[in-house]
Amino acid sequence: MRAAVVTRFGDPEVFELTELPDPVPGPGQVAIDVSHAAVGLIDVYVRQGLYRDRPGLPQPPYVPGLEVAGTIRALGAGVTDLRVGEPVVTLSGTGADGGYASIAVVDAAMTASLAGTGVDPALAVAAVPNAATAYLALTEVAHLGPGERVLVHGAVGGLASAFPGVARTLGAAGVVGTVRRASLAGARATALPYDEIVAAEDLVGWVGDRRFDVVVDPVGGQLRTDSLRVMAPMGRMLLVGNASGDWEHTVPSNALWGGNLAVLGFAAGYYLPAHPEQARPAAAGALRAIAEGLVDIPVQSLPLAEAAEAHRRIALGGVGGRLLLTP
Incomplete structure (x- = not known):
């Protein structure tokens, strides 16, 4: 798979676009063919090393990205409420890494189906996690x-x-x-x-x-x-x-x-891992607000190869919406 890797803590130039082995979902996980990955300010802070001593957060080299949208590629053992090919979006309890890639592996509990919602994946990953x-x-x-x-x-x-x-x-x-x-x-x-x-x-x-x-x-x-x-x-x-x-x-x-x-x-990102049962009700509440036209979020997209530029824009502020990477 293609991935934007943070090779060391530092400025945006620490990113390197590279090929990595395709990940395989473990028990209770799903693999997602990523169509869009959200870029957030927390990604910038982690890359800068502000949280380098906080347990549970990644150390270089790692692939950033908390939230993705796409389609289910494979199911791990025990996952019965999602299906291969189903459109999905993930929430912020997936950890602090893995999204800036063409394939992401996440916990099924943090994955919400978009089937039948009419919400396209770009809007989903832009709006659902924050909502x-x-x-x-x-x-x-x-x-x-x-x-x-x-x-x-x-x-x-x-x-x-x-x-x-x-x-x-x-x-x-x-x-x-x-x-x-x-x-x-x-x-x-x-x-x-x-x-x-x-x-x-x-x-x-x-x-x-x-x-x-x-x-x-x-x-x-x-x-x-x-x-x-x-x-x-x-x-x-x-x-x-x-x-x-x-x-x-x-x-x-x-x-x-x-x-x-x-x-x-x-x-x-800290609450949901301790309360995974809250993820899908929260996603349902988010989708309800989106369906009612109450969550309007402009979306800007950049290719995965421009992850460094995405981080520069986020750090400068004034994006006025969500910035996405497209593998």
Whole structure:
């Protein structure tokens, strides 16, 4: 199979396109002929070596990629609920490697069928994993209730843009998004089911007396602390990323007990392996939001040989959707 291999930790030039032996699925696994592989910011961080000492994450040489779409190539022992040739998409509990290749082997439990959904594979891998993450974060962690109000930072980002649609299907009364600067609140933002979009720097002044029950923060930095000022009593803040790159920022803990607030972290890549039974219900929730037209994610595709360029674009920001590799 063809694969884009990270040969060492470092800059994007560490990628090498190479031929590797075709992998074979083990018990409870499936092999997938990959049509599209998603590129995410976590892929960039792992390649840079930011998590080099974290157990369970790959060491070079390795093939990155958490999420793929394609068709089932082979079934491992014990897999009876999928069939060869079936169109599928995988979720983020597959590990941190293996997707940037023409064949990927993943756990069957993290694989959702696209048969009969009408969702094409590019949209599936662009939208389903993030929408499933949003579904799990909002239902299992934030416990979003009908009639509650939601604030989503980085509103047009790949992960964040899945939250408003899923929140709507769960009964949210209102969803507001923030963007880094006002010029980003254009056609992309208005295509998503937000009530309003506001520049992050204007948030505190703009919000007035309004308060939010759930804040979704994939950005971090000072915006994280500013958000505490616009949360309702018993509000929950979901930490789902750190796109600001500010790894030193801390939240003032006294503001939490004083405001009856909670700050909750969520990473699907760690949650789903411990709760594999949640993967397919989350995928079903994601597909429901997509079918209702509530998850609109622009897709850009590059050939597998341009994995380094894909990482450069992700690191620079401003992709405004999902970036895919096509083997």
